Amino acid sequence: MKEATTMVVVGADVHKRTHTFVAVDEAGRELGHKTFDADSAGHRKAVAWARERFGTELLWAIEDCRHLSARLERDLLTVGQQVVRVPPKMMAEQRRTARTRGKSDPIDALAVARA
Template sequence: MAETSMTDQRDIVDHIRDNAGEVAGEVVVTGGVDTHKDTHTAAAVDERGRVLGTRAFPADTAGYAALRGWLAGFGVVGTVGVEGTGSYGAGLTRYLTGHGVPVVEVNQPDRHARRRKGKTDAQDAINAAHAVASGRCEATPKAGTGPAASIAALRTALSSAVKSRTAARNQLDSLIVTAPAKLRETLAALSSTKRITACARLRP
């Protein structure tokens, strides 16, 4: 029987190491998700960074469940990197963390990888997964719930209301400037609140 060379032995060892997890059913899957308003594109990579697959899902609860199940179909889901956890990816982030899946925030696509590999949703998802697998992204996303999130929402609504009120007053003042003299003089003598009330009562 011919002896096995050292090169052949190394090839056999590498093959066993590369596929040991797969044989044992213990492949640890890292996910990456490129998020958009209506759809999310996910990618799955294994421990060695090999791409296992990419797929798009609806950005709703059913889509989140399908995405999670799809990743789990490749093995044990380790960590999922999600772009835009504070915007388009907020719902998916809450869903995954609520089901015990660790999520890492991927703030910005790798520009170097984009230039080298091109720009597609699938490629962005793969880049996100690789960024997590390599340890380049480790930030835990904000939950988006609790008192802090509630206060932030109220502040946003208040700011918008104040801006809208200011814009409306400026528009009214501009209209009064060109109004007939009698009407202009009557409205100019009123306070801002009374002026608005008087104008609301005007009819053609």
């Protein structure tokens, strides 16, 4: 019997100069995180990192702030990745209920992935 593949969600916390990505499994457990430059070369490196570490069944979750995320979305779609936009309202709820307190790029990216 063939083993089922597991979908990994990669959440992104986007900023003008860098994007931080956190990968989670189907239960929302963090599998890893990394920060890359917020340009097309950095986006390619992020895809390579995620594929190498977590396989090809990826879903990229990006907080819906298009002035910062449009290029990332375009670059991901260009290389055949699945992308979903996460509404900011969902992010507020995730941050409110998260066990982790504080503010950091990995915490925010984790909240995006879990939302």
